Amino acid sequence: MTSIQEFSVSRTTVTSRICQSVLLICVFWMLFIASGDNKASQGKIIDLCVFIVLASMWNLLTGFSGLISIGQQAFVGLGAYSLIVLANGVGINIYLAVIPSAIIVAIISIPLGLVAFRLRGGYFAIGTWVIAEVVRLIVKNNQSSVIGAGTGTSLEVPESLKSGRYQVTTFIAIAVAVVSVVFVYLFLRSRFGLALQSVRDNETGARSLGVDSYRVRFVVYIVASFFTSLAAATYYIKGLSVQPDAAFNIGSWTAPIIVMVVIGGIGTIEGPIIGAVLYYLVRDFVSKNEFFSDPTFLILTGVVALIFALFVKGGIWGLLLKKFPKLTIFPVKRRLHIQNFEFDQRGN
Amino acid sequence: MNWFNAIIQGVLVGGLYAMYATGLSVSFGVMRLVNLAHGDLAVGSAFIASTFCLATGLSPFLAIFVVLPLSALVGIGLQVAVFNRVVGVDPSYQIVATFGLSIAIQNVLLQQYAANPRALNIGEFGNRSLKLVGDDVVIGLFPLSRFVVAVLVLVLLSLFIGRTRIGRAFRATSDDPDIARLMGVNIRSIYAVAFAIAVTTVALAGIFNGMQTQFSAADGPALLIYAFESVIIGGLGSLWGTLCGGIILGIAQTIGAEIDPGWKQLIGHLVFLIVLLVRPMGIFGKDELR
Numbered sequence: 001m002t003s004i005q006e007f008s009v010s011r012t013t014v015t016s017r018i019c020q021s022v023l024l025i026c027v028f029w030m031l032f033i034a035s036g037d038n039k040a041s042q043g044k045i046i047d048l049c050v051f052i053v054l055a056s057m058w059n060l061l062t063g064f065s066g067l068i069s070i071g072q073q074a075f076v077g078l079g080a081y082s083l084i085v086l087a088n089g090v091g092i093n094i095y096l097a098v099i100p101s102a103i104i105v106a107i108i109s110i111p112l113g114l115v116a117f118r119l120r121g122g123y124f125a126i127g128t129w130v131i132a133e134v135v136r137l138i139v140k141n142n143q144s145s146v147i148g149a150g151t152g153t154s155l156e157v158p159e160s161l162k163s164g165r166y167q168v169t170t171f172i173a174i175a176v177a178v179v180s181v182v183f184v185y186l187f188l189r190s191r192f193g194l195a196l197q198s199v200r201d202n203e204t205g206a207r208s209l210g211v212d213s214y215r216v217r218f219v220v221y222i223v224a225s226f227f228t229s230l231a232a233a234t235y236y237i238k239g240l241s242v243q244p245d246a247a248f249n250i251g252s253w254t255a256p257i258i259v260m261v262v263i264g265g266i267g268t269i270e271g272p273i274i275g276a277v278l279y280y281l282v283r284d285f286v287s288k289n290e291f292f293s294d295p296t297f298l299i300l301t302g303v304v305a306l307i308f309a310l311f312v313k314g315g316i317w318g319l320l321l322k323k324f325p326k327l328t329i330f331p332v333k334r335r336l337h338i339q340n341f342e343f344d345q346r347g348n
Numbered sequence: 349m350n351w352f353n354a355i356i357q358g359v360l361v362g363g364l365y366a367m368y369a370t371g372l373s374v375s376f377g378v379m380r381l382v383n384l385a386h387g388d389l390a391v392g393s394a395f396i397a398s399t400f401c402l403a404t405g406l407s408p409f410l411a412i413f414v415v416l417p418l419s420a421l422v423g424i425g426l427q428v429a430v431f432n433r434v435v436g437v438d439p440s441y442q443i444v445a446t447f448g449l450s451i452a453i454q455n456v457l458l459q460q461y462a463a464n465p466r467a468l469n470i471g472e473f474g475n476r477s478l479k480l481v482g483d484d485v486v487i488g489l490f491p492l493s494r495f496v497v498a499v500l501v502l503v504l505l506s507l508f509i510g511r512t513r514i515g516r517a518f519r520a521t522s523d524d525p526d527i528a529r530l531m532g533v534n535i536r537s538i539y540a541v542a543f544a545i546a547v548t549t550v551a552l553a554g555i556f557n558g559m560q561t562q563f564s565a566a567d568g569p570a571l572l573i574y575a576f577e578s579v580i581i582g583g584l585g586s587l588w589g590t591l592c593g594g595i596i597l598g599i600a601q602t603i604g605a606e607i608d609p610g611w612k613q614l615i616g617h618l619v620f621l622i623v624l625l626v627r628p629m630g631i632f633g634k635d636e637l638r
Binding site: 062063066068070114115118119121122123125126127129130131133134137138140141250251255258259262266293295296298299301302303304305306307308309310313 | 376380381382384430433434438439440441442443444445447448449450451452453454455456458459569572573576577580608610611613614617618620621624625628
């Protein structure tokens with residue numbers, strides 16, 4: 001037996017540093033476009049950043065915590081309407097109202113979570129949907145002039161803020177996306193993230209080691225509601241007009257989110273980002289092609305989600321990892337280096 | 349406002365909701381499968397029945413005898429091709445797979461039949477009614493017979509599960525699939541039968557719905573939610589509980605509609621949420637939700 005003379009433990013690898021640098025360059029490129037005048041590109045960046053956040057948060061819930069939600073549209077709609085209430089109703093500056101409206105939604109998510117957490121697994125999923133429907137119907141039946149009932153309302157942009165709205169919104173969207181992804185990364189590396197993943201993998205085991213599984217999941221539920229509504233509020237500074245049936249629509253929010261995460265790779269930090277980018281590239285291509293009507297694209301989306309869930313469970317990122325096991329952008333697991341050898345946690 | 353009438357109508361609608369819910373209850377009971385495409389299968393069957401009636405000129409009641417065997421086959425096909433691969437794995441893949449199927453079915457229907465609503469015309473029978481208590485309480489003959497059929501389906505199903513050999517295999521598989529397999533139960537064929545039953549009952553409910561009201565391609569999700577609420581209100585694993593759940597939901601909706609037409613769905617959802625908070629195992633449920 002040789003004695004171990006030198007060893008070290010690390011998380012980052014050479015590949016992770018290279019990949020992170022490439023990602024950083026992409027962020028700077030987006031910031032460059034944000035400072036320009038091309039509204040079409042800025043609009044695309046806002047949409048992409050918003051959906052990266054939504055997908056990352058759904059993935060944090062479903063992929064990392066085992067909480068399958070198909071009711072994320074509840075927090076999109078609530079984010080939109082909180083923004084409307086704060087900006088149109090109270091009169092706060094539209095940009096400054098983004099974070100407070102997300103905080104309001106995070107607070108609202110607590111009672112909603114208390115109801116949803118009565119259900120488990122697949123029934124939790126339908127429960128989140130029912131809750132989203134209840135919120136939609138309550139908003140739709142609210143006749144006050146700020147909410148505007150079924151016909152909805154528009155975000156009022158004061159004259160002084162009208163110029164440069166796309167630029168500022170693009171900056172906010174990029175910031176929200178970067179903060180969300182970095183947050184998920186640091187969150188999963190923390191003690192709390194470890195507890196979270198242990199609950200997903202084996203709840204009984206995790207509880208026997210002292211993890212409060214209910215509390216851990218509840219915190220994630222609130223965090224995901226916060227970031228989802230943050231992204232939604234950003235989206236509506238660009239979109240301006242809000243209708244309950246559109247803002248709380250499962251087909252225009254939760255369906256694409258799920259497809260993105262499943263294509264990219266559920267349960268990884270990289271998956272949702274890759275999925276969101278791919279989804280946007282395909283949709284952009286399809287919208288220019290006359291063969292693909294809206295239903296055809298949606299049929300395709302549904303079938304792709306089905307095929308990935310049945311046959312390609314790890315998504316595209318999973319396929320890449322199989323080919324290049326050392327590939328990583330956001331390393332969560334630790335690696336052990338002994339002299340010239342290197343092991344990861346699985347002993348490879 | 350006529351409360352008594354609202355309650356009677358609610359009970360009759362509740363029978364239909366129970367029929368929607370039966371399939372959901374059976375597929376969850378036997379294979380722990382939550383099928384998000386459940387409502388879309390009902391709408392799809394109604395469209396197929398409508399196509400059949402338009403093509404042949406026959407009554408929708410005859411279409412039932414064509415569509416139901418077809419749905420049983422569709423059920424077996426879906427089980428073999430899709431659901432056998434997601435039974436027993438991480439539920440998130442189940443949800444994603446059935447959600448994808450739901451989106452695909454909805455949009456195939458939308459593409460095939462456009463967004464216009466359709467209805468199944470049952471002629472004079474749809475207009476006949478029984479008058480109770482003067483003119484205050486009117487019971488449609490069709491809703492009444494639909495309710496009777498729903499109860500009959502539940503009676504047959506509970507006899508099937510309680511008294512037959514296959515029914516015993518159902519219960520064994522539900523309790524512990526691994527042990528059931530050791531005892532010689534062919535799990536995959538049990539799953540196929542269970543899913544065939546689920547699709548057939550929901551197809552019948554879809555056709556019955558289309559005989560009274562208009563339906564369109566986007567209706568599936570709402571039907572899924574009603575079915576789900578009936579199951580949870582009644583309590584998992586109890587077919588009679590599901591009937592009661594459907595009736596409670598139906599009454600809540602008709603009373604809500606009586607107060608304000610915009611509140612029909614909302615009051616139904618709120619009753620569901622109250623049951624969930626006060627008695628999460630449902631009214632007839634025995635143990636905690638799993």
